[in-house]
Amino acid sequence: MSSKTAQFWDKQAMGYAAKPVKDQESYEQMLQTVTSRLKPTDNVLEIGCGTGSTAVRMAQHVARWTGADISGEMIIIAKSKDAPESATFMVADADAKFKAAPFDVVCAFHILHLVPDPAETLRSLFKQLKPGGLFISKTVCPGEMGIMPRLIIPVMNLFGVAPPNLHLLTVGKLRAMIVAAGFDVIEERFFGDGKSSPYFVARRPT
Ligand SMILES: C[S@@+](CC[C@H](N)C(=O)[O-])C[C@H]1O[C@@H](n2cnc3c(N)ncnc32)[C@H](O)[C@@H]1O
Numbered sequence: 538m539s540s541k542t543a544q545f546w547d548k549q550a551m552g553y554a555a556k557p558v559k560d561q562e563s564y565e566q567m568l569q570t571v572t573s574r575l576k577p578t579d580n581v582l583e584i585g586c587g588t589g590s591t592a593v594r595m596a597q598h599v600a601r602w603t604g605a606d607i608s609g610e611m612i613i614i615a616k617s618k619d620a621p622e623s624a625t626f627m628v629a630d631a632d633a634k635f636k637a638a639p640f641d642v643v644c645a646f647h648i649l650h651l652v653p654d655p656a657e658t659l660r661s662l663f664k665q666l667k668p669g670g671l672f673i674s675k676t677v678c679p680g681e682m683g684i685m686p687r688l689i690i691p692v693m694n695l696f697g698v699a700p701p702n703l704h705l706l707t708v709g710k711l712r713a714m715i716v717a718a719g720f721d722v723i724e725e726r727f728f729g730d731g732k733s734s735p736y737f738v739a740r741r742p743t
Contacts, residue, residue, distance in 0.1 A: 542701045543607045550610035554588045563729035567736060568594055570728075571644070571673055574738060575599050579641040584631040584662070585648025589615025589624070595644075596624035603637050605629040631658050638665035642673060647734075649676040649711065650704045659718035668743045672720055674736070680707035681733035708735045715739050 558564045572595065575581070579599040586592050586604030588611050596602035604626045606612050615626040629635065631645075631652045643662045652658045662672060679686040686705060693699035712735075715722060720739035727735060 543609065545701055546606075546608035547610040550588065550608055550614055553611070554614050558590075560729050560731075567675060567728050570736070571595065572598050574671055574673060575642065580637060580639075581642045581644060582635055582637065582640045582662075582665070583644040583646070584658075585645060585651065586615060586626065587611050587647075589618055589620065589626055591644075591646055592624050592626070593618050593620040596621040599623060599642075601625070601637065603627065603635070605631070605633070605635070607631070632661050634661075635665055639667045640665055640670060641667055642671045645672070645674040645676065647676055649674055650679065650706050651700055651702055653702050655704060655706065655711070656714045656717065659714055659720075663718045663720060663741055666741045668741055670741050672715070672737075672739045672741070674711075674715075674739075675728075675734060676706070676711065677734045678706040678708050678711055679703065679733070680705040680710065708733075711735065712737070 575598045577600065581599050581602045583592055583602065583604045586606050589604050592602050592604040600623060602624045604615055604624065606628065607630050609628050612626050612628050631648060643666055649655045666672065690699050690703060712722060715737060721742055722737060722739045724738035725735060
């Protein structure tokens with residue numbers, strides 16, 4: 538992973554930390570839904586954890602929650618938060634081989650459309666889950682947003698403000714990639730009105 542990606546996200550970190558959640562009600566619903574999938578003994582990995590807001594809320598429900606992010610600045614902010622003892626944070630690429638594997642659950646919130654090769658990331662995470670383990674993802678699919686992203690992204694690129702590796706995923710493409718990596722999709726839904734940010738729960742078969 539090029540350090541250009543880390544540098545881009547390092548620059549976003551302070552602003553990201555200060556930004557309020559767009560739709561708090563949907564976010565709370567999602568956290569509740571994720572919680573219903575967790576067990577107190579679970580060893581969980583969260584890739585692209587950002588400033589750790591989700592980790593600090595969720596770690597109380599499991600034995601171990603590892604929040605990993607490519608940006609050192611995001612992880613500094615995450616580490617500064619008052620988190621349960623089960624939470625740890627580390628700088629790591631989503632495609633890393635994690636020492637804490639195998640995991641019971643891997644979470645990926647608003648990150649799969651931002652990795653260099655989402656299909657490869659899914660294959661790597663599949664291997665690091667226990668048989669029967671869960672992959673839980675909610676990720677924006679800009680390919681569902683009509684022509685606008687196709688027009689705006691090249692302009693953003695011109696000014697260096699587009700996130701690196703931004704993929705124009707669609708819900709169908711993302712589902713197909715999850716299945717191609719070997720998972721069984723056991724839940725698929727949306728929170729709130731938006732239909733461009735699907736939530737998936739997928740199981741590694743036993
Ligand atoms: C849109 S933010 C989402 C943060 C958090 N998951 C959330 O839902 O608020 C994307 C995050 O992914 C991280 N990221 C981008 N590319 C990454 C990669 N290849 N590996 C790990 N993290 C990455 C960024 O540093 C950033 O914190």
